[in-house]
Amino acid sequence: MTELISKVPEGPLAEKWTNHKAHIRVVSPANKKKMEIIVIGTGLAGASAAATLGELGYNVKIFCISDSPRRAHSIAAQGGINAAKNYQNDNDSVYRLFYDTIKGGDYRSREANVYRLAEVSNNIIDQCVAQGVPFARDYGGLLDNRSFGGAQVSRTFYARGQTGQQLLLGAYAALNRQVAKGTVKSYPRHEMLDLVLINGEAKGIIARDLTTGEIQRFGAHAVVVASGGYGNTYFLSTNAMNSNGSAAWQCYKKGAFFANPCFAQIHPTCIPVHGDQQSKLTLMSESLRNDGRIWVPKKLEDVEAIRKGTKKPSDIAEEDRDYYLERRYPAFGNLVPRDVASRAAKERCDAGYGVNDQGLAVFLDFKTCMEQKGRKYIEEKYGNLFQMYEEINDVDPYKEPMMIFPAIHYTMGGLWVDYNLQTTIPGLYAIGEANFSDHGGNRLGASALMQGLADGYFILPYTIGDYLASKFKEPKTDTNAPEFEEAENRIKERINKLLSIKGKRTVDSIHKELGHIMWEYVGMARNEAGLKKAIGLIKDLKKEFWSNVYVAGDNEHFNQELEKALRVADFLEIGELMAYDALNRRESCGGHFREEMQTEEGETKRDDENFMYVAAWEYKGQEEPELHKEPLEFKYCKVATRNYKD
Numbered sequence: 001m002t003e004l005i006s007k008v009p010e011g012p013l014a015e016k017w018t019n020h021k022a023h024i025r026v027v028s029p030a031n032k033k034k035m036e037i038i039v040i041g042t043g044l045a046g047a048s049a050a051a052t053l054g055e056l057g058y059n060v061k062i063f064c065i066s067d068s069p070r071r072a073h074s075i076a077a078q079g080g081i082n083a084a085k086n087y088q089n090d091n092d093s094v095y096r097l098f099y100d101t102i103k104g105g106d107y108r109s110r111e112a113n114v115y116r117l118a119e120v121s122n123n124i125i126d127q128c129v130a131q132g133v134p135f136a137r138d139y140g141g142l143l144d145n146r147s148f149g150g151a152q153v154s155r156t157f158y159a160r161g162q163t164g165q166q167l168l169l170g171a172y173a174a175l176n177r178q179v180a181k182g183t184v185k186s187y188p189r190h191e192m193l194d195l196v197l198i199n200g201e202a203k204g205i206i207a208r209d210l211t212t213g214e215i216q217r218f219g220a221h222a223v224v225v226a227s228g229g230y231g232n233t234y235f236l237s238t239n240a241m242n243s244n245g246s247a248a249w250q251c252y253k254k255g256a257f258f259a260n261p262c263f264a265q266i267h268p269t270c271i272p273v274h275g276d277q278q279s280k281l282t283l284m285s286e287s288l289r290n291d292g293r294i295w296v297p298k299k300l301e302d303v304e305a306i307r308k309g310t311k312k313p314s315d316i317a318e319e320d321r322d323y324y325l326e327r328r329y330p331a332f333g334n335l336v337p338r339d340v341a342s343r344a345a346k347e348r349c350d351a352g353y354g355v356n357d358q359g360l361a362v363f364l365d366f367k368t369c370m371e372q373k374g375r376k377y378i379e380e381k382y383g384n385l386f387q388m389y390e391e392i393n394d395v396d397p398y399k400e401p402m403m404i405f406p407a408i409h410y411t412m413g414g415l416w417v418d419y420n421l422q423t424t425i426p427g428l429y430a431i432g433e434a435n436f437s438d439h440g441g442n443r444l445g446a447s448a449l450m451q452g453l454a455d456g457y458f459i460l461p462y463t464i465g466d467y468l469a470s471k472f473k474e475p476k477t478d479t480n481a482p483e484f485e486e487a488e489n490r491i492k493e494r495i496n497k498l499l500s501i502k503g504k505r506t507v508d509s510i511h512k513e514l515g516h517i518m519w520e521y522v523g524m525a526r527n528e529a530g531l532k533k534a535i536g537l538i539k540d541l542k543k544e545f546w547s548n549v550y551v552a553g554d555n556e557h558f559n560q561e562l563e564k565a566l567r568v569a570d571f572l573e574i575g576e577l578m579a580y581d582a583l584n585r586r587e588s589c590g591g592h593f594r595e596e597m598q599t600e601e602g603e604t605k606r607d608d609e610n611f612m613y614v615a616a617w618e619y620k621g622q623e624e625p626e627l628h629k630e631p632l633e634f635k636y637c638k639v640a641t642r643n644y645k646d
């Protein structure tokens with residue numbers, strides 16, 4: 001049986017990473033040139049890792065499903081990236097960022113990893129500035145910051161509402177430099193469909209050329225998965241349409257454990273669902289909560305009047321507005337973490353105060369900010385977000401408040417990794433949103449970009465050397481090995497099977513049905529009966545998919561229906577594992593809200609005695625997955641009930 005060994009180094013928390021780096025093995029420059037590494041994904045995690053590994057002298061092959069590496073989903077990130085620079089002199093520190101992250105994640109993440117993340121956060125900003133990333137600056141020319149949820153200091157670095165794009169352009173430039181030098185070879189429009197193991201170690205992948213349909217083999221000394229999260233299991237989410245969980249899922253099916261799959265983040269400030277024909281949701285950045293105030297009317301008759309259109313939100317007097325986050329959480333107000341803000345919006349809407357036709361929306365209002373700081377200030381800080389809102393809703397948010405509602409946004413769960421970011425398969429690493437690492441039950445805003453770049457620029461390039469140091473004598477992986485043959489044949493069979501079903505349901509209709517099941521029973525609130533029901537419904541839907549799906553076209557050409565079908569087949573399995581995990585975790589923590597486990601005030605109620613562990617699931621074929629537990633220890637943070645009130 002595979003053992004879960006976290007490999008957290010001994011010694012004081014603040015010295016662990018430095019000591020670890022000093023003691024792990026390194027590969028000499030001459031030997032690096034002989035070694036090959038495959039990186040799956042060109043988002044911030046993959047691009048930064050590949051660029052750094054290339055600069056170190058390794059031979060890197062990098063894969064993505066888009067037509068250019070710089071179109072990875074990371075480009076959508078709006079609000080910013082955290083770092084403990086303390087430029088605002090507001091008493092931020094590495095410890096405070098570490099503590100906020102552990103608390104924000106509701107004490108379900110590993111202390112040592114989170115401390116390291118906070119520690120390297122400052123290097124990221126220096127690296128990106130050196131690359132020319134145009135972070136916002138204050139009047140004196142220093143880098144500016146804004147606040148994000150779950151923190152009482154301003155530590156978020158940003159580039160208007162396009163931080164992900166600017167950071168990715170920086171990483172992409174670094175990557176291209178390596179492509180030009182010949183250390184990195186880029187494979188756009190290539191989708192990894194399977195991981196190949198030889199003697200239990202990751203030695204390569206099977207990929208499909210998305211333009212020709214050709215199935216190809218690629219070998220390496222190690223494989224790094226940076227393929228992003230699985231939020232699109234819910235069909236509707238803020239993720240890019242192409243985001244998927246398949247690469248990580250194939251690794252799971254080859255023996256890598258999948259950790260905390262039920263930890264999915266619901267973001268409080270998204271544009272509400274408009275109808276049944278929608279295939280994507282739009283995020284309004286959390287940064288808007290710096291200056292925007294969230295409210296619903298106090299009186300039901302005002303709610304009714306707004307829904308009918310007889311009153312505008314701006315007609316509602318101040319004393320008739322319920323700024324419910326400020327009322328319930330005075331210490332953090334509108335800047336409570338995402339899970340708390342999302343549940344509070346749901347609570348108001350469930351009580352009948354939702355302000356749109358479906359009763360599933362609350363207001364995000366800039367009236368106070370307009371009065372105090374003026375339109376120019378808002379334009380400078382959030383101009384493109386206001387424009388985007390107006391284009392989608394045909395409402396001018398400078399005049400009337402935005403309508404927002406929670407939506408699926410991010411997945412904290414992912415491939416289980418040890419302190420070295422290695423999965424339970426030797427030679428297989430997972431970085432960025434694809435791993436489960438640092439965010440516990442709830443990720444704080446602006447911490448995903450930080451984690452992806454920490455993993456890619458500053459952690460993996462060291463830790464992978466420790467593994468490769470014992471491999472440099474091994475020859476290049478032979479892709480004629482029977483393991484490659486077998487994996488390739490299995491993929492071809494899977495594709496042929498999908499194309500031959502020729503049933504009556506479109507891939508999208510099945511994905512949408514899965515999304516409904518997930519949102520209803522594995523969404524913002526979960527309970528035992530609902531989760532059991534979800535598992536049954538997903539099993540039935542899986543049968544329906546494999547007997548009645550219709551995949552148009554063939555495998556010899558660009559075929560997006562086929563691409564989608566392969567991904568939806570995996571989403572069906574991921575959704576089932578998420579429900580299993582949620583059923584097993586009989587406590588509420590972070591974004592995982594079990595209705596049976598709540599305080600009298602409707603807040604999450606953890607069960608530290610029984611659930612203070614990472615749930616890592618092992619694939620068991622047709623049998624139920626097996627649960628392994630990594631106990632969590634908190635020596636440097638006092639474990640307490642999260643309090644954002646005082």
Ligand SMILES: Cc1cc2nc3c(=O)[nH]c(=O)nc-3n(C[C@H](O)[C@H](O)[C@H](O)COP(=O)(O)OP(=O)(O)OC[C@H]3O[C@@H](n4cnc5c(N)ncnc54)[C@H](O)[C@@H]3O)c2cc1C
Pocket residue numbers: 040041042043044045046063064065066069071072073074075076077078079080081082163164190191192193226227228229238239240243244246247283409410431432433434445446447448449450452
């Ligand atoms: C709208 C939005 C706004 C956000 N804003 C912020 C923010 O302001 N701050 C913050 O910290 N976080 C933010 N996030 C979260 C953050 O953007 C993501 O968590 C992060 O960018 C993920 O980066 P990644 O490198 O792990 O993966 P991704 O950027 O998702 O990249 C995945 C890569 O893997 C490739 N890939 C996937 N599957 C395969 C396969 N099978 N074969 C080959 N290639 C594959 C893709 O082509 C892509 O290149 C936001 C998220 C959304 C949705």
